[in-house]
Amino acid sequence: MKFEFKLQNLFAMHTKLHDNILVISITMMIFLFFCQNIGFSQTSQDKKIPDTYCLNEEELQLFNMINQQRQQKGLPKLELSKSLSYVAYLHVRDLYINRPDSVKGCNMHSWSNKGQWTAFCFPKEQSKRRSVWDKPKEITSYPTSAYEIVYYSADKTGPDEIIELWKGVAPSAALLFNTGKYMKNNWRAAGVAIYKGYASLWLGEGKDPETKIRLCSTDSVITSFTSKSKNQTSITREEPSGGSLGKYYLIFGSYPSFQQAREAQINLINDGFVNA
Structure with missing residues (x-):
């Protein structure tokens, strides 16, 4: 009888332990679910473009010149994107202040670890799973990937000099005017920024939810x-x-x-x- 009692006790303890583990597992799943949702909300909030952000006259002039050049080639005009312009705004300042392109294997499409974004060394870290062209989606609410053209000069950095250089270099001209490997891309939006000798242009196929x-x-x-x-x-x-x-x-x-x-x-x- 004692042996049977011990077996019954042992079975009851095992059942109770199993139930406790099950309860803990369910609790952990619920906890993780709420954590993910809270994390998503925080991420969405982080993607809000600051109210202090603005576009200057020189940047607007560059954007208008890009559209004029595209129109001359029979290409559709681009929408001015607040999200892409803000990404460009952050990047030219990161390039000037933190110099991520000074690291071996990294060029001017790279991003430092000094801001509210993931550091990226381009082209060293570029892959199918991780792309620097996803920066607009990471930083803002822009819905798709986008491509960037970067400019730097220690001398003149006005819109005229920038557009002339981009037109004269085959890779940037292909992006601007949808030729070569970008022939099938249908750019819908563009964002620009100029700062301390640097200029950045982002081109994307998605519609920007930010309109003003x-x-x-x-x-x-x-x-x-x-x-x-x-x-x-x-x-x-x-x-x-x-x-x-x-x-x-x-x-x-x-x-x-x-x-x-x-x-x-x-x-x-x-x-x-x-x-x-």
Whole structure:
């Protein structure tokens, strides 16, 4: 009888231990589930672009010049992307301040470990599983990968010099004008930044959920949208009126002659901007 009692006790203890392990396992699964959800929320919050971010006039000029060059080649215009511009903004500052390209095996597409992003040595660490072209998705809410063109000069770094260099170098020209291996890519959005001799341009096929960019040194807001009739992008600058006047100022680009500016104005009027 004693032997049977001990066996029954042992069986009961084993069953209880099994139940306890099961409860602990379920508790751990629930805990991990909530941790993942909390982590996701924090990550989403981290991807918010700061309210202090803005685009300067020189960067807007470079963006408009890129669209002019594409239009001359019969290519569709690009939407100005706040997310891609912010990624470019961070990268040119990282390049200037932290010099990730100074590490052996790393070029100017690299990122340091000094910011709210994952460090990346390009092309050394580039692979099918891990790509530097995923930086826009990592840092912002931009939905797809994107490609970058980088510029550096110790001398002049104005929009004219930047665009001329990019046009004259085969790899960057292929990205800009969808030739070579980028022939099948359909760029929809672009973001730009210029800082201390560096310039960065990101090109992506996704639509940016962020639609408005503040223009530096003003309270103006730049809005990018696509014309339904001709699939062209227009850039407007909205001035705060203190009321509901609904006044908008169009920043379409700068032109070397009055005739070209007049032609652009006529195109805008035909697109529905009767007061252009």
